[in-house]
Amino acid sequence: xxxxxxxxxxxxxxxxxxxxxxxxxxxxxxxxxxxxxxxxxxxxxxxxxxxxxxxxxxxxxxxxxxxxxxxxxxxxxxxxxxxxxxxxxxxxxxxxxxxxxxxxxxxxxxxxxxxxxxxxxxxxxxxxxxxxxxxxxxxxxxxxxxxxxxxxxxxxxxxxxxxxxxxxxxxxxxxxxxxxxxxxxxxxxxxxxxxxxxxxxxxxxxxxxxxxxxxxxxxxxxxxxxxxxxxxxxxxxxxxxxxxxxxxxxxxxxxxxxxxxxxxxxxxxxxxxxxxxxxxxxxxxxxxxxxxxxxxxxxxxxxxxxxxxxxxxxxxxxxxxxxxxxxxxxxxxxxxxxxxxxxxxxxxxxxxxxxxxxxxxxxxxxxxxxxxxxxxxxxx
Numbered sequence: 001x002x003x004x005x006x007x008x009x010x011x012x013x014x015x016x017x018x019x020x021x022x023x024x025x026x027x028x029x030x031x032x033x034x035x036x037x038x039x040x041x042x043x044x045x046x047x048x049x050x051x052x053x054x055x056x057x058x059x060x061x062x063x064x065x066x067x068x069x070x071x072x073x074x075x076x077x078x079x080x081x082x083x084x085x086x087x088x089x090x091x092x093x094x095x096x097x098x099x100x101x102x103x104x105x106x107x108x109x110x111x112x113x114x115x116x117x118x119x120x121x122x123x124x125x126x127x128x129x130x131x132x133x134x135x136x137x138x139x140x141x142x143x144x145x146x147x148x149x150x151x152x153x154x155x156x157x158x159x160x161x162x163x164x165x166x167x168x169x170x171x172x173x174x175x176x177x178x179x180x181x182x183x184x185x186x187x188x189x190x191x192x193x194x195x196x197x198x199x200x201x202x203x204x205x206x207x208x209x210x211x212x213x214x215x216x217x218x219x220x221x222x223x224x225x226x227x228x229x230x231x232x233x234x235x236x237x238x239x240x241x242x243x244x245x246x247x248x249x250x251x252x253x254x255x256x257x258x259x260x261x262x263x264x265x266x267x268x269x270x271x272x273x274x275x276x277x278x279x280x281x282x283x284x285x286x287x288x289x290x291x292x293x294x295x296x297x298x299x300x301x302x303x304x305x306x307x308x309x310x311x312x313x314x315x316x317x318x319x320x321x322x323x324x325x326x327x328x329x330x331x332x333x334x335x336x337x338x339x340x341x342x343x344x345x346x347x348x349x350x351x352x353x354x355x356x357x358x359x360x361x362x363x364x365x366x367x368x369x370x371x372x373x374x375x376x377x378x379x380x
Contacts, residue, residue, distance in 0.1 A: 020058075027051075027079050034311060039278050045274075046273065051090070055080065062076045094328055094329050104377055107142070108148075108347055109146070110147075110231075113150070138363055144171065145195070149193070152190055156187075174196070176195075180214055193301075207286065209235075217229065223377075228297070230291065234279075288315040291319055291320070297377075299353070300347070300348040301348075302346050302348070320348035320349055324347075324371070327358040335367065
């Protein structure tokens with residue numbers, strides 16, 4: 001009996017060792033998702049999405065082996081240390097200090113407002129003012145110099161005022177707005193950049209593989225410097241409420257569906273994810289190419305719709321500094337509808353600037369948290 005128990009225990013630890021090796025391979029694959037273009041090979045992109053969870057499992061294995069067999073802890077420890085820069089994209093411990101007190105420091109916000117919850121996304125399609133008014137009240141207290149809105153909506157008839165109302169109370173009253181969709185000749189959907197600084201020029205970057213996703217850029221005069229503000233919304237997943245609910249239930253182990261239904265719904269979400277990875281790779285390359293040619297210092301506010309462990313993020317992060325990594329604290333979560341760890345909204349800065357007081361403000365007025373930071377020119 002003792003021999004059988006010993007054999008079973010030996011088999012169990014061998015199984016744990018194999019499982020450990022597999023999750024290490026998955027961790028390494030998630031690292032590669034930043035460098036492998038999804039148009040060439042898209043599977044690593046899926047590993048990038050689940051990086052935080054794969055990391056936690058590897059840390060659990062390290063803790064386990066420390067008590068069982070010390071040398072096996074190195075199996076996960078070395079890859080975790082190798083990917084430390086990825087960890088800092090997920091969690092930051094910068095001190096929450098203000099800018100240096102320079103009068104030139106200004107406040108930037110990037111905010112996907114989810115169309116101000118115009119119709120409350122319900123079947124009766126009645127205009128809903130509740131979230132819009134809450135967002136207005138929130139913005140009044142933020143005192144921002146630059147605000148970049150994604151999924152912005154403007155009403156031409158004045159029934160659901162946004163643009164005209166915002167300029168009545170914001171410090172940032174100079175507006176650059178572009179729209180990709182106009183519904184019933186009344187509702188304009190797109191991007192809007194509000195600036196407290198004079199606007200010198202405007203431009204539009206269309207993405208060839210998407211009608212609804214695009215980028216605008218606005219040249220503003222800050223002090224004696226011309227600065228280009230990019231406001232970009234990259235390929236959305238276009239998941240419906242039922243898809244989001246299913247993914248949420250699946251993640252929490254509460255998916256109530258038969259085997260066929262489970263398979264079909266899972267494949268549907270995977271197809272949407274794959275299509276998004278591929279489309280964003282094209283869009284991010286196009287945007288990065290435009291930024292490379294920009295003659296001015298750059299501020300990029302974007303709903304990237306992708307994590308910091310993605311090819312799209314790497315294309316932009318290789319050129320610009322991520323304000324969260326420079327000045328954030330805690331988890332960088334900005335999208336909370338499916339998983340509680342998604343960071344898909346960003347403020348990127350040219351090396352010309354430094355960031356401080358980065359915040360992802362926890363408010364439920366949209367499915368995205370707004371992100372803000374103080375920005376100032378570095379001393380020469």
